[in-house]
Amino acid sequence: MEYLRGAAAQARLPVSRVLREIASAANTVWTSERVDTMMVGLYILFSVLVGFMAIGRSGGFFLYFILAIVLTPVISLIILIIATPMVVDVDGEPVKKRKRA
Structure with a gap:
């Protein structure tokens, strides 16, 4: 509480107004547009992963x-794990594609 009094004094605001601002920021309304945008972003992020x-x-x-975009990231991850083994060399290191000359 002492911190809020110090912050309010620096900004020359009453403590009650600072508390009201904090409370209003905590009660942010989640609109459907915001949730939809977040879900699309997470879907693309998981597809990239x-x-x-x-x-x-x-x-x-x-x-x-x-495949992750068309199906779902979970289904494509399952297909990735089950269907495609990692390509490794004799030492067990992953093989990187070579550039063609």
Whole structure:
């Protein structure tokens, strides 16, 4: 509470107004547009993560990213884990694609 008095004194605001501002910020209304935007963003983020997990496997990033967008990231992750083994060399290191000369 002492901190709020100090902040209010610096801003020359009464403590009650500072508390009201904090309370109004905490009670932010989640509109359907905001939730929809957040869900689309999370869907794309998880699709990108599935694509990154596919790097070094047969199919690669782009195939599994598109698969995650078309299906769902969870289904494409299951397909990634079950259907495509990681391509490794003799030492067990992931094989990176070589540039063609």
